[in-house]
Amino acid sequence: MIEISIYKEVAEDIKRKIISGKYDPGQQLQSILSLAELYNVNKNTVQMALVNLREEELVITVRGKGNFVTDSIEKIELIKECEKRRRYEEFLRAMSKLGYNDKSIQAEIEVHLKRHG
Structure with a gap:
């Protein structure tokens, strides 16, 4: 059985929500703390998931404002x-x-x- 890192599971779930339309283009994501509570993981795990999503250019981080879904349809x-x-x-x-x-x-x-x- 293939073991997937927890941060990758979180990233994949957020990615699914983005590509399925549950999150709209440009929509602000919940705070890192809220996402950590939602997924029952550490804040660092969420931060690593967001780094992964930024690398895929699905999420944009705006300093002082938060994380947003890309507005690129x-x-x-x-x-x-x-x-x-x-x-x-x-x-x-x-x-x-x-x-x-x-x-x-x-x-x-x-x-x-x-x-x-």
Whole structure:
């Protein structure tokens, strides 16, 4: 099993909220203390998560004001597209390990869409 650092889990959750639209472009995030309480982690863990998100250019820090979601809709959409591709590739690799080929994966998806679509 792959172990992920807690700060990366926090960063991934905030990232999901940004790319899913739960946080709007330009929206101010909660304070570091509030985020630490929300995720039940140390403030330093939140700070490391925010550094990670700043490196991805999803979060901007304004000294004395706080942390904000980027106002670049294009950046958010680009990261959302990359995340979609990454998850799609993970899915295909997992299905391949189970013995499915492209044709059988397609058939399974079609059956699923008919049932739930």
